[in-house]
Amino acid sequence: MNTLHVKEILEKKEIKPSLHRIKIFEYLADNIMSHPTVDMIYQDILKDIPTLSKTTIYNTLKTFVENKIVRVITIDENEVRFDVKIDAHAHMKCVKCNSLYNVDVDPELFSKFFEENNKNKHKIFETHIYLRGICDKCLNKTEI
């Protein structure tokens, strides 16, 4: 994702587009399929910005999550991952290789679910669907 576009996203949310914030958002957008952890972000960005601290990453991600431009994924109780893809989708964790996959979900199913529930007293604004299984790559490996 290019820097100008990232700046736009941040400014729209009135987040000051500092170098660190731009870098971290860019990293998440460029690694959308890997759903990185704080450690992964830290290790990879440190090469470009040696002054970066883990605290900065935590604080930046907190700001992003509060502004709903990043989502927290806690499919595994031992690790917290981050996702910039915020449209309706589910996550599948492969129990063999530990990879986390995006799984498409019919958007109508989501909106129907929201509508049904919001008719009652609950006000639902966020949904997480976590699936566990064996990914196609690992399935193909075991077949050989």
Ligand SMILES: [Zn+2]
């Ligand atoms: Zn796998």
Ligand SMILES: [Zn+2]
């Ligand atoms: Zn995702």
